Amino acid sequence: MCITIKRMIPSQVAMTNPIYAIGDIHGQLAELHRAIALIEADGGQDAKIVFLGDYTDRGPDSRSVIEFLMEGQAQGRNWTLLKGNHDDMFWKFMQIPPQHEPFLPAELHWLHPRLGGDTTLGSYGVDADGKRRMTHIHAEALEAVPQSHVDFLNNLQMSYETENLFFAHAGIIPGVALNEQSEFDLMWVRQEFHNHQDPHPKIIVHGHTPVSQATHYGNRVNLDSGAGYGKPLTAAVFENDAVYRLASTGRDALIPLHLAK
Numbered sequence: 001m002c003i004t005i006k007r008m009i010p011s012q013v014a015m016t017n018p019i020y021a022i023g024d025i026h027g028q029l030a031e032l033h034r035a036i037a038l039i040e041a042d043g044g045q046d047a048k049i050v051f052l053g054d055y056t057d058r059g060p061d062s063r064s065v066i067e068f069l070m071e072g073q074a075q076g077r078n079w080t081l082l083k084g085n086h087d088d089m090f091w092k093f094m095q096i097p098p099q100h101e102p103f104l105p106a107e108l109h110w111l112h113p114r115l116g117g118d119t120t121l122g123s124y125g126v127d128a129d130g131k132r133r134m135t136h137i138h139a140e141a142l143e144a145v146p147q148s149h150v151d152f153l154n155n156l157q158m159s160y161e162t163e164n165l166f167f168a169h170a171g172i173i174p175g176v177a178l179n180e181q182s183e184f185d186l187m188w189v190r191q192e193f194h195n196h197q198d199p200h201p202k203i204i205v206h207g208h209t210p211v212s213q214a215t216h217y218g219n220r221v222n223l224d225s226g227a228g229y230g231k232p233l234t235a236a237v238f239e240n241d242a243v244y245r246l247a248s249t250g251r252d253a254l255i256p257l258h259l260a261k
Helices: 029-043 062-074 085-093 117-122 134-144 147-154 183-188
Strands: 004-006 019-022 049-051 079-081 159-161 165-168 203-206 220-222 235-239 242-247 250-254
Touching: 019 029, 029 062, 029 235, 029 242, 062 079, 062 117, 062 147, 085 117, 085 147, 085 183, 117 134
Parallel strands: 019 049, 049 079, 165 203, 203 220
Antiparallel strands: 004 250, 019 235, 159 165, 235 242, 242 250
16 A cells, blocks of 8 residues: 655745646546546646546446547647557447457457446447347447547547656556557556566556555556546646645645655
């Protein structure tokens, strides 16, 4: 468990280009609104926000989450939207014919309740009950899901970086240059990345793998706090080489685990 120290930033201390990030949303619209409100209370409406992907699946309102993010883009908000593996699986399903993610176990497909594609289509009014034929579900999805939403999923960025930070949905392959990471690994990597304890070229900020709370591992920061399973969504701010989780009371510092022991 990551140890946190509550730290309020005095109003007289100047902000030095803070950058904010939001972990995996998974169709949780109310949590997204709460996270945005926390960020705007800390950094204003022009705050730079990086969204770490997985906007869809499991939660009840993927459609409204996508619409909210698209509206922010249209308004010119200072937002960077990364692609998660769940967003990619949704996009694949919407192709003709529907595409299956080959990395999944043979017994799983995007519409399986474990992955949550059924709830995503449900937010568009499509019944994805497992007893229905896939061809019928797909045909109804093509009618119900606006092409603009499919295009939104397709046009999401794979990564974003600053001088000291590299943002990606899942993480990176250690030892591979940041500009040579494959799209697949940026969306899907786990064990190779999690087990690597040496420094990366930059601090990697990611989601993809739920943890009990946002955690700083020294060489990476995981912001997926389980919103896809009904837990609170995490919003964080990176400033002056420090990381803070945002709460209604202000900033809570995330201390790297090796320093918190």
